[in-house]
Amino acid sequence: MAMSNFAQDVSVFFIEDGVLQLLLSQDPAAIDAKAYHKTFKALEFYDIENIYVCRQSLEQRGIKSTQLCIEVTLIEHDDLSSLLASQQHVMSF
Amino acid sequence: MSSFTLLVTSAPFSQQNAYSAYRFALAAVQSKHTVNGIFFYQSGTLNGSSLQITPSDEFDLYAAWQTLSKEFQVPLMVCVSAASKRGITTADDARDSDNPHFSLASPFESVGLGELAVLINNSDRLIQF
Numbered sequence: 001m002a003m004s005n006f007a008q009d010v011s012v013f014f015i016e017d018g019v020l021q022l023l024l025s026q027d028p029a030a031i032d033a034k035a036y037h038k039t040f041k042a043l044e045f046y047d048i049e050n051i052y053v054c055r056q057s058l059e060q061r062g063i064k065s066t067q068l069c070i071e072v073t074l075i076e077h078d079d080l081s082s083l084l085a086s087q088q089h090v091m092s093f
Numbered sequence: 094m095s096s097f098t099l100l101v102t103s104a105p106f107s108q109q110n111a112y113s114a115y116r117f118a119l120a121a122v123q124s125k126h127t128v129n130g131i132f133f134y135q136s137g138t139l140n141g142s143s144l145q146i147t148p149s150d151e152f153d154l155y156a157a158w159q160t161l162s163k164e165f166q167v168p169l170m171v172c173v174s175a176a177s178k179r180g181i182t183t184a185d186d187a188r189d190s191d192n193p194h195f196s197l198a199s200p201f202e203s204v205g206l207g208e209l210a211v212l213i214n215n216s217d218r219l220i221q222f
Binding site for chain 2: 005
């Protein structure tokens with residue numbers, strides 16, 4: 001969101017265990033954690049529309065795209081490197 | 094000649110990453126490239142702690158960051174929110190939260206994430222360590 005504020009064209013990728021953050025059905029308060037998955041909804045207000053989720057990462061964890069808390073674009077694992085290569089800069093968290 | 098932004102997200106000593114970032118920055122400026130700034134984020138903010146005491150027979154990375162910054166005018170920027178929750182606070186922030194201690198001092202600067210966006214925008218390359 002900070003990048004988007006500075007007029008950068010931002011894409012977000014959720015891969016491997018990162019996809020678990022997007023689960024709609026989660027209860028972070030049960031482990032004294034912040035419900036920050038609710039803040040993902042704010043991405044669209046920052047004009048961040050390229051939200052990519054690895055289909056295989058979901059499959060391996062038994063998650064369907066209907067169980068996610070925001071609308072995403074599913075991508076194949078094989079397409080990940082070409083999509084990442086099309087970005088000017090990549091940060092990994 | 095190229096310009097770089099370095100993003101350091103690793104704590105000192107836990108892995109080699111922060112030291113590698115330092116070596117890269119030094120090599121870059123010595124080769125007449127420009128390092129527009131080094132941005133410390135997540136656990137990388139721990140690099141900014143002035144309370145580090147390095148054994149005399151080990152490499153003092155904290156001192157090395159300071160020397161690099163002073164000799165080559167490389168800004169050392171620390172994300173304020175990532176740092177604060179790890180106990181890396183400026184004198185001003187410590188006073189505001191009634192904390193008797195602080196651990197972030199010049200040449201490290203306490204900044205927001207927007208500074209990272211500006212750095213990246215002004216650099217040819219972003220490299221994360």
